[in-house]
Amino acid sequence: MSKIKPEDLGKIRERMAGTVSLRDGDARAKITVHMGTCGIAAGARKIMSAVLGLVSEKDAKDIIVTTSGCAGLCSREPMMTVELKGEAPVKYVDLDEEKTGKIFSEHVLSGKVVEEYALAIGSERVG
Amino acid sequence: MTSYRTHIMLCAGTGCVSNGSFQIKDTLERELKKHNLQDEVAVVMTGCNGFCAQGPVAVVKPDEIFYQLLAEDDIAHLVEEHFLKGRPVKKLMYTPPAEKTPVPKMGDIGFFGKQRLIALRNRGMIDPEQIDEYIARGGYTALVKALTKMKPAQIIEQIKKSGLRGRGGAGFPTGKKWELVAKAKGTTKYLVCNADEGDPGAFMDRSIIESDPHSVLEGMIIGARATGASHGYVYIRHEYPLAHERLIKAIAQAREYGLLGEGILGEGLDFDISIQQGAGAFVCGEETSLIASLEGRAPEPRIRPPFPAESGVWDAPTNINNVETWANVPEIINKGAEWFSSIGTETSKGTKVFSVVGKVKNTGLVEVPMGITLREIVYDIGGGITGDKEFKAVQTGGPSGGCIPASLLDLPIDYEKLAEVGSIMGSGGLIVMDEDTCMVDVARYFLEFLKDESCGKCTACREGIDVMHGILVRICEGNGREEDIELLEELGEAVKDASLCALGGTAPNPVISTIRYFRDEYESHIKDKRCPAGVCKALITFNIDEEKCTGCHLCSKNCPQEAIIGEAKQVHKIDQAKCIKCGVCFDVCKFEAVSVT
Numbered sequence: 001m002s003k004i005k006p007e008d009l010g011k012i013r014e015r016m017a018g019t020v021s022l023r024d025g026d027a028r029a030k031i032t033v034h035m036g037t038c039g040i041a042a043g044a045r046k047i048m049s050a051v052l053g054l055v056s057e058k059d060a061k062d063i064i065v066t067t068s069g070c071a072g073l074c075s076r077e078p079m080m081t082v083e084l085k086g087e088a089p090v091k092y093v094d095l096d097e098e099k100t101g102k103i104f105s106e107h108v109l110s111g112k113v114v115e116e117y118a119l120a121i122g123s124e125r126v127g
Numbered sequence: 128m129t130s131y132r133t134h135i136m137l138c139a140g141t142g143c144v145s146n147g148s149f150q151i152k153d154t155l156e157r158e159l160k161k162h163n164l165q166d167e168v169a170v171v172m173t174g175c176n177g178f179c180a181q182g183p184v185a186v187v188k189p190d191e192i193f194y195q196l197l198a199e200d201d202i203a204h205l206v207e208e209h210f211l212k213g214r215p216v217k218k219l220m221y222t223p224p225a226e227k228t229p230v231p232k233m234g235d236i237g238f239f240g241k242q243r244l245i246a247l248r249n250r251g252m253i254d255p256e257q258i259d260e261y262i263a264r265g266g267y268t269a270l271v272k273a274l275t276k277m278k279p280a281q282i283i284e285q286i287k288k289s290g291l292r293g294r295g296g297a298g299f300p301t302g303k304k305w306e307l308v309a310k311a312k313g314t315t316k317y318l319v320c321n322a323d324e325g326d327p328g329a330f331m332d333r334s335i336i337e338s339d340p341h342s343v344l345e346g347m348i349i350g351a352r353a354t355g356a357s358h359g360y361v362y363i364r365h366e367y368p369l370a371h372e373r374l375i376k377a378i379a380q381a382r383e384y385g386l387l388g389e390g391i392l393g394e395g396l397d398f399d400i401s402i403q404q405g406a407g408a409f410v411c412g413e414e415t416s417l418i419a420s421l422e423g424r425a426p427e428p429r430i431r432p433p434f435p436a437e438s439g440v441w442d443a444p445t446n447i448n449n450v451e452t453w454a455n456v457p458e459i460i461n462k463g464a465e466w467f468s469s470i471g472t473e474t475s476k477g478t479k480v481f482s483v484v485g486k487v488k489n490t491g492l493v494e495v496p497m498g499i500t501l502r503e504i505v506y507d508i509g510g511g512i513t514g515d516k517e518f519k520a521v522q523t524g525g526p527s528g529g530c531i532p533a534s535l536l537d538l539p540i541d542y543e544k545l546a547e548v549g550s551i552m553g554s555g556g557l558i559v560m561d562e563d564t565c566m567v568d569v570a571r572y573f574l575e576f577l578k579d580e581s582c583g584k585c586t587a588c589r590e591g592i593d594v595m596h597g598i599l600v601r602i603c604e605g606n607g608r609e610e611d612i613e614l615l616e617e618l619g620e621a622v623k624d625a626s627l628c629a630l631g632g633t634a635p636n637p638v639i640s641t642i643r644y645f646r647d648e649y650e651s652h653i654k655d656k657r658c659p660a661g662v663c664k665a666l667i668t669f670n671i672d673e674e675k676c677t678g679c680h681l682c683s684k685n686c687p688q689e690a691i692i693g694e695a696k697q698v699h700k701i702d703q704a705k706c707i708k709c710g711v712c713f714d715v716c717k718f719e720a721v722s723v724t
Binding site: 002003004005006009012013015016017019032034036037038040066067068069070071072073074075076081086088090091113115118119120121122123124125126127 | 139145181230231232233234235236238239242243244245247248250251252253254255256259260262263265267268271274275330333334337338339367369370383384385386392393394458462488489490491492493
């Protein structure tokens with residue numbers, strides 16, 4: 001990284017478009033594990049390792065795995081957001097490793113939302 | 128007023144803007160004009176729809192047609208087909224999945240539906256350890272605007288006009304504070320970010336730093352441009368290791384990009400930020416104590432004036448704002464003062480972040496527009512009381528706030544309204560209590576906290592809180608005296624009046640407000656030696672109902688004192704001499720045979 005100028009912000013945004021918004025990238029799916037203090041205390045690290053294990057087991061190169069902070073609903077942690085290309089993100093709550101495995105095989109790999117663990121689809125109102 | 132036959136509600140949420148919704152707006156308007164439709168069809172920019180993944184999105188009203196993934200190339204066709212010829216364009220419409228899933232939308236869930244994110248705009252959306260992800264969602268564009276298109280005085284003017292007030296609790300107008308520092312004499316000036324969040328049950332600031340540290344840094348750099356400060360400190364408590372770690376990473380990344388340091392963005396602004404960890408003393412929420420601690424001295428407040436704006440850190444003009452205040456700044460610069468001041472109430476603009484805890488079903492962090500009612504927070508967002516018990520009170524503003532009863536649930540929340548009912552906004556802790564909570568015990572608990580946290584400088588605070596605490600302990604133990612309520616009220620006034628800082632100034636609030644709204648509970652404790660909520664151990668006894676008891680042994684097995692006697696399938700009895708009133712028997716009994724009186 002080197003020092004940037006005002007006009008470089010746009011370039012960074014363009015470069016990041018594929019990671020932040022699936023539409024512009026090569027990835028097919030993005031899994032976000034919410035890792036604020038509340039999430040970690042509820043076991044988010046275990047969920048993260050489970051997800052990473054599943055991704056490497058299937059050798060799935062078109063899946064982005066990332067972390068983020070608290071999603072707000074601390075009483076339902078650990079939480080995870082799954083987003084498939086062209087579809088609204090789905091938030092899953094009260095996770096454990098077993099549920100994560102099911103979500104991975106049914107939603108991430110086969111595209112079917114696991115309704116019983118899902119809280120909601122879409123994103124929050126910003127601004 | 129002009130009326131239009133059709134409105135195109137184009138999303139201007141962060142997600143859609145970064146996908147080019149403003150370019151779409153320009154193209155739409157140009158194409159509409161081409162067909163002479165500009166007086167019939169209006170383009171309206173709206174807040175986030177929650178469908179950021181499909182952005183830019185637009186809803187056409189009154190038809191309620193939902194277009195997604197709009198690109199500039201689509202617009203000419205769209206305008207001609209839909210708005211000129213009246214034929215909605217199928218290929219741009221959002222098609223819901225074939226099988227209707229029973230999974231609700233975020234906006235339809237009470238917890239999320241009533242929230243409006245400004246300070247928390249990136250929560251759960253970005254990796255907080257990657258500066259590029261913050262930039263990808265429009266981060267640091269406000270800084271560019273402030274550096275290249277605005278003079279310091281204009282920035283201050285915008286912040287003043289926006290109506291932003293200090294989110295740490297006192298609610299002082301932020302723009303005014305900045306102006307004082309900008310005008311103060313002196314070549315060296317400092318900024319401080321107060322991340323010393325000390326209220327039990329409050330975690331707004333921690334969560335903002337953990338999920339989006341750059342929003343705070345960007346706010347501070349804009350503040351530096353506005354006030355002329357050359358260095359900033361983030362004063363963060365030692366108990367926040369994850370927030371601390373993410374802040375360290377964020378500062379390092381901002382330095383590498385030249386967003387901190389000398390010649391920021393090549394625009395000639397010099398400003399850097401360092402972190403100061405505090406040991407977690409409640410009194411450091413008070414700005415003069417915080418400054419003392421930052422300089423390495425014991426955190427005792429001092430007389431103001433001089434205010435920190437004249438003489439703060441190392442006697443230089445200093446501007447202190449809370450984490451949430453700083454996080455709001457970039458959005459105000461980007462979207463303008465008018466947008467921000469359109470949200471909220473007459474006196475309190477924008478949103479407020481609350482940590483909702485206690486006896487509610489959904490606990491967590493919520494950002495809501497000022498003016499929302501307590502009822503909406505407790506029932507719509509919080510999902511109501513756990514175990515479907517009765518609501519009793521909500522404590523706002525942390526230990527030095529007040530308890531607000533059920534009769535005031537429809538109170539719209541803003542700085543003034545909360546003060547009117549004897550509480551404070553504070554930093555945004557919200558503790559919900561149910562019918563099983565004893566209000567005298569609550570007051571005793573908070574005073575115990577405050578008694579320990581008083582720095583001891585002012586006699587009224589140091590001794591007064593201790594004496595008040597002693598009286599509350601004696602009431603809870605069944606030794607309350609007739610004159611105790613009046614004595615507490617009198618002492619409360621004295622502590623408020625004779626304390627230098629807000630710790631003593633607000634410490635009596637939990638006592639005064641519980642006396643104001645729950646005087647009958649105090650009277651039951653004092654006159655009848657009875658705790659109506661069944662909490663104060665000295666005033667309650669556990670008994671087993673002979674008719675309901677099945678002799679299942681569950682209570683006797685669980686009793687830590689072996690105080691319950693009885694043969695199997697025979698009625699059990701509690702030996703009151705051995706009973707420590709822990710309540711285990713009450714909790715485990717499946718037949719509701721154990722009662723508290």
